[in-house]
Amino acid sequence: xxxxxxxxxxxxxxxxxxxxxxxxxxxxxxxxxxxxxxxxxxxxxxxxxxxxxxxxxxxxxxxxxxxxxxxxxxxxxxxxxxxxxxxxxxxxxxxxxxxxxxxxxxxxxxxxxxxxxxxxxxxxxxxxxxxxxxxxxxxxxxxxxxxxxxxxxxxxxxxxxxxxxxxxxxxxxxxxxxxxxxxxxxxxxxxxxxxxxxxxxxxxxxxxxxxxxxxxxxxxxxxxxxxxxxxxxxxxxxxxxxxxxxxxxxxxxxxxxxxxxxxxxxxxxxxxxxx
Amino acid sequence: xxxxxxxxxxxxxxxxxxxxxxxxxxxxxxxxxxxxxxxxxxxxxxxxxxxxxxxxxxxxxxxxxxxxxxxxxxxxxxxxxxxxxxxxxxxxxxxxxxxxxxxxxxxxxxxxxxxxxxxxxxxxxxxxxxxxxxxxxxxxxxxxxxxxxxxxxxxxxxxxxxxxxxxxxxxxxxxxxxxxxxxxxxxxxxxxxxxxxxxxxxxxxxxxxxxxxxxxxxxxxxxxxxxxxxxxxxxxxxxxxxxxxxxxxxxxxxxxxxxxxxxxxxxxxxxxxxxxxxxxxxxxxxxxxxxxxxxxxxxxxxxxxxxxxxxxxxxxxxxxx
Numbered sequence: 001x002x003x004x005x006x007x008x009x010x011x012x013x014x015x016x017x018x019x020x021x022x023x024x025x026x027x028x029x030x031x032x033x034x035x036x037x038x039x040x041x042x043x044x045x046x047x048x049x050x051x052x053x054x055x056x057x058x059x060x061x062x063x064x065x066x067x068x069x070x071x072x073x074x075x076x077x078x079x080x081x082x083x084x085x086x087x088x089x090x091x092x093x094x095x096x097x098x099x100x101x102x103x104x105x106x107x108x109x110x111x112x113x114x115x116x117x118x119x120x121x122x123x124x125x126x127x128x129x130x131x132x133x134x135x136x137x138x139x140x141x142x143x144x145x146x147x148x149x150x151x152x153x154x155x156x157x158x159x160x161x162x163x164x165x166x167x168x169x170x171x172x173x174x175x176x177x178x179x180x181x182x183x184x185x186x187x188x189x190x191x192x193x194x195x196x197x198x199x200x201x202x203x204x205x206x207x208x209x210x211x212x213x214x215x216x217x218x219x220x221x222x223x224x225x226x227x228x229x230x231x232x233x234x235x236x237x238x239x240x241x242x243x244x245x246x247x248x249x250x251x252x253x254x255x256x257x258x259x260x261x262x263x264x265x266x267x268x269x270x271x272x273x274x275x
Numbered sequence: 276x277x278x279x280x281x282x283x284x285x286x287x288x289x290x291x292x293x294x295x296x297x298x299x300x301x302x303x304x305x306x307x308x309x310x311x312x313x314x315x316x317x318x319x320x321x322x323x324x325x326x327x328x329x330x331x332x333x334x335x336x337x338x339x340x341x342x343x344x345x346x347x348x349x350x351x352x353x354x355x356x357x358x359x360x361x362x363x364x365x366x367x368x369x370x371x372x373x374x375x376x377x378x379x380x381x382x383x384x385x386x387x388x389x390x391x392x393x394x395x396x397x398x399x400x401x402x403x404x405x406x407x408x409x410x411x412x413x414x415x416x417x418x419x420x421x422x423x424x425x426x427x428x429x430x431x432x433x434x435x436x437x438x439x440x441x442x443x444x445x446x447x448x449x450x451x452x453x454x455x456x457x458x459x460x461x462x463x464x465x466x467x468x469x470x471x472x473x474x475x476x477x478x479x480x481x482x483x484x485x486x487x488x489x490x491x492x493x494x495x496x497x498x499x500x501x502x503x504x505x506x507x508x509x510x511x512x513x514x515x516x517x518x519x520x521x522x523x524x525x526x527x528x529x530x531x532x533x534x535x536x537x538x539x540x541x542x543x544x545x546x547x548x549x550x551x552x553x554x555x556x557x558x559x560x561x562x563x564x565x566x567x568x569x570x571x572x573x574x575x576x577x578x579x580x581x582x583x584x585x586x587x588x589x590x591x592x593x594x595x596x
Contacts, residue, residue, distance in 0.1 A: 100291030124309035147301025207394040
């Protein structure tokens with residue numbers, strides 16, 4: 001490529017990088033400032049003095065029991081990920097590799113249901129969960145994942161369809177049951193796809209806001225996003241240095257996860273778009 | 276599909292249904308039953324404390340005369356109509372830039388994807404702080420350029436004999452009170468949606484990598500320039516992915532909730548009250564499950580309508596290889 005156009009691309013990307021990274025840097029910078037410096041005009045990028053104490057204040061604030069919320073969120077996210085992986089792969093296997101009447105109808109329902117956003121079902125779901133006494137517990141936020149997530153069923157079915165029939169037929173010859181094929185052949189073969197499902201499911205549960213807002217009633221059960229919003233509405237939205245410190249705390253675990261699993265992420269998103 | 280006359284293998288049938296069992300139960304309990312309940316509630320007076328009372332079309336009729344309902348519907352339509360085309364174009368542009376072989380490519384990709392990882396609540400807080408009207412960074416950054424532009428425009432206005440009040444307004448050009456003025460609050464939320472395009476960009480990137488290289492070579496042989504190649508090769512080849520992202524965008528923009536809930540709480544006035552927010556308010560603030568359920572069904576029909584339009588027009592502009 002010509003040097004001129006290469007420079008142009010570099011310039012555009014540099015501009016974009018500033019726009020996309022800038023807010024993060026500003027958040028970190030504010031989180032390390034004294035309140036007086038945070039509201040100073042003209043704004044300063046370098047915190048002086050370095051107020052690490054902000055983080056301690058957030059951690060020790062009675063309205064923001066960080067470790068508790070982190071634990072709450074982690075439990076929900078892990079269970080949701082586990083449930084999605086197990087149930088969706090089992091259902092996807094049935095839809096892709098087993099012969100039974102009605103499976104196309106079931107697959108059709110799963111496809112169509114991807115067009116129905118959560119807000120549409122919010123009221124009746126609340127009613128159902130209230131009936132069984134789950135409002136105020138974290139059950140509504142992860143248990144449904146154990147009953148198959150349409151998007152992941154769709155994704156995994158595509159993967160299973162690419163696995164040659166001969167493989168499972170040979171296994172049947174050797175006296176392997178369907179459960180054995182799924183557990184010993186399919187799951188190991190589709191490990192990358194399962195990682196994608198687990199990761200996406202974990203992320204969605206970790207970042208979910210509307211769900212916890214609807215179902216969780218006690219502060220001791222709050223998740224991080226809900227707690228962050230609660231912290232903001234309590235503090236009246238004025239102490240931005242503390243709010244930014246709290247935001248940094250909420251964001252950091254997910255960023256660490258991203259950098260650990262970057263390849264899985266990118267492959268996963270790419271796959272979702274093409275199938 | 277099995278041939279019609281084949282006898283059912285009952286063992287296989289049962290086993291298949293057993294494996295699909297979780298979803299058979301899940302679809303029934305978490306999808307079909309709620310859909311039916313919601314349809315029923317939409318014709319009822321219901322507050323969850325007393326049993327539902329059938330009122331016929333009343334909820335739908337009341338919504339027709341509910342100006343907040345219309346406001347939330349129009350707000351959501353405006354948001355979708357402006358945000359969707361811009362975010363889609365921006366994503367394609369960024370994907371093309373990020374597909375250029377550069378040494379720093381991986382770094383740029385990561386940076387642009389980062390905002391997608393952040394919980395919406397945290398994003399909203401960051402932007403609320405950036406857009407703060409007294410001490411916000413964006414406000415400060417805009418002041419200089421606006422002052423300069425204002426001065427130039429004021430000079431021009433005076434040259435052409437504009438009223439002195441106009442000249443004065445131009446001279447005192449100020450950044451908007453972003454979240455305090457109805458139009459600007461909506462603008463801010465739309466602008467914020469540009470920050471979260473990373474996921475769409477990555478999908479487009481994957482699409483770009485699937486376009487055969489020889490198409491570009493052939494176009495280059497024919498003397499077609501870079502811009503021509505973009506419009507005659509890249510865009511048509513990318514159209515299935517654009518279509519996918521459009522459908523996702525239509526469904527997604529009807530769900531916008533977290534950002535306005537945290538950043539503006541629907542205000543000022545009702546200028547950023549979006550559809551899902553009003554549905555939520557009806558259901559969980561006012562305990563009016565009837566109107567909330569009616570809104571849910573209207574939303575479902577609207578999404579189906581727009582998706583159907585997308586699918587029907589797709590034949591004209593989506594090229595499948």
